[in-house]
Amino acid sequence: MLGGVRPPIAALVVLLLVVAALTVIGLDGIQAERIPQAVLNGEQQISADTALSVRTAIDVEASTVRRTANAYPATSTSTPATALKALTSARKAVLGSALLDPHTGKLLAAGGKPVPLAGVDVAGTASGHGAIRPRLVTSGGTRQLLYFARVTVPAQQEDANQDQYQAPSRPDRQWLLVVCETLPTLTTYGDGRTAEVLDASGTALATTVRGTASPAAADSGLPATAARAARDSGRDTDGSGSLLGATTGSRRTVAGWAQVASATGPGDADGLGLVVLTSRAVPATTGGADYSRFALEAAGALAGVALLLGLALHFLVQRPLLRLYLSAGRLARGATEGGPAALEELTRPVPVHGFGELARIGRALESLRRQLLGESGPQDFPARRGPGYRALAVAGVVVVACWAMPMIFLLNRADTATAVPAPVLADQQARTEIATNRIRQSLDQSYTDLSDVAAGLPGRSRAAQAEVLQRTLADHKQYRSLYLLDRSGGITLRVGGTPLRTLVHVPGGSGITTVNTSGRIPAIAAYSQVRAVKGKAPAAGVVLFGEIDVKALNSVLPRPKLGSVWVTDRDNRVLAASVGYRAFQSLPDPGLTRLARATQGAPGTAGTATSAVLRTSSGPSVDAAAPLAQSGPTAGLGWHVVTTEPAAALQIPAVQAEQRTMLAGILGLTLGAACLGWLHVVVIRPLRAVAVLVERLAGGDRRTVLHPVNHDEVGSVTRGLELMRQALAERDRAERDRAARSGHAAGPSQSLRQTTLQRQ
Structure with a gap:
């Protein structure tokens, strides 16, 4: 039962003491370390972002090699040499290539540098039916990657004049394409940061440095430690972590490691055992605020408030109410029972305790006692009232608020200028640049794929062009629609969904652009000119457009602990985001818009990345912005990537x-407010109602029935008052009947004392 005066008061004291204890636990647990945990976490996330870029590059290259092999239009007369040249001539990153017999491993054709096949089981590698994962090999003391793909060649007929229905069917031939390339280019962001790609043993395969690395960052033991930590976490997972390196003067090396492996299922980079290690030297903090003393003082103050309120409510509410409860019960027994004991109950005056409603009820009960004894008649009480127990509840809330409001709005406020360590702000900017590079690579890859398709359209029939576009749409999930435009801007051939374009124009050259400026979905498209080739039939249009599904772009943006990410156009309108947004809306905070504008450089330049700590309604946030590209097909767009993470x-x-x-x-x-509100609901508000009813009863109202609402002290007082009302009403009715029988007007009421003596 939640009624009664005791539970709210006890809950108020206990809960406030619990909050005091939680204040000590929460604030005392904040440790100001020489290297903040936020700096370690930031380096860990930077290594994970870099590992993701390496993994994506390997996956894209492996998919491209397989897709090129699958799309090769081999015939029964194709030779290994011509096939190898067609498959690899357009790929600048290829160091060497070879076509092998998948059953015997015999070399059928080779190009470029010799492919290091020592230790590669060709027959075992090609025996499966799924995609063949890349291999890490050594050539000339350097580590390289081998990419594999199967090339299907139609079987040759022994006699071209033989009836095809009489010729025995021959199975198609298969060759194994092996492409040798260097490791993906490693890009490092953040001044003084070193990034390395390690193999499973901790040997550095590639190293890049941004700016000038501090001598403190040269810690020879970090690669081996990172490789060991990666092995302990499992080879085929995307595990990551942070490390602390050597200390030089006032600076210490902070490192992060992450495996180049897929987290969403089997990937091409799984099994390579590659680990990305990033590190840089950061200044160690010399000291920090100690919140233990503040925690004890705040907890002590709240404990004092809890005890003060508990004692005040005990002496001003609980004890007077319990005494009133006893007095009401005593009067009810005296009014309903007979004998000297009942008379004795009535002869004892009712003490008036407390103030407000309890005092009013006490005075009314004393009047009722006197009326039951016949010592006085009904008594009117003044309508003017003093402060009641509602004021006491409000005062209790004010007392709690005097402790809480400074805690909420004044104490321990983080200074926006100094609260966030400089390395944390630099890490947010570096991660924003990494995200920008990842988005740029995605858009550049879409443009490159579309350019390759556009180059293969001339010389094909319209049906063949439609088939090429349909196959491209199936192979490249980032496109939602592919279409060809004529010189007037009309669509002459389309596959996929309905185009979202509202800007009808035929651009010159090739690149990335937006084809609408309003609507529910931003339309970002790659486009490429379809060049006429001498001696070949022209294509169905002069420009090939590929509208990129914005969902594919949105899926590239989220990263752990990077916060919200937006891609904006040159007018700072949102085109894509990692959180919910409306197409072409402004950034959610003016400070973010100013930050995006700050990245703009001089006319004709792409600008530079920038970062800042902004104060928001929920506290400081760490924000950064970077231009999307300084070169390539997206360089002239003026787009930005903006990130914000709550500090x-x-x-x-x-x-x-x-x-x-x-x-x-x-x-x-x-x-505190909840407990005092609870006290108001179960005690104070019913007391106010009972005070009004008992004063009416003492004033002569015998008709209003008093119904107890709760089974608590106030309910018991109400039940006692109802018994007294019934006794007084019965006595008044008896007096009226006696007067009616005698024919005389009713005289003074017979007292309960006389009634009791007559019963004896």
């Missing part, structure tokens, strides 16, 4: 202290 999610001590202090204040105020 509270980055384990920054000052921000954690602010958040936990605010949380303690909110909890204290909420629980």
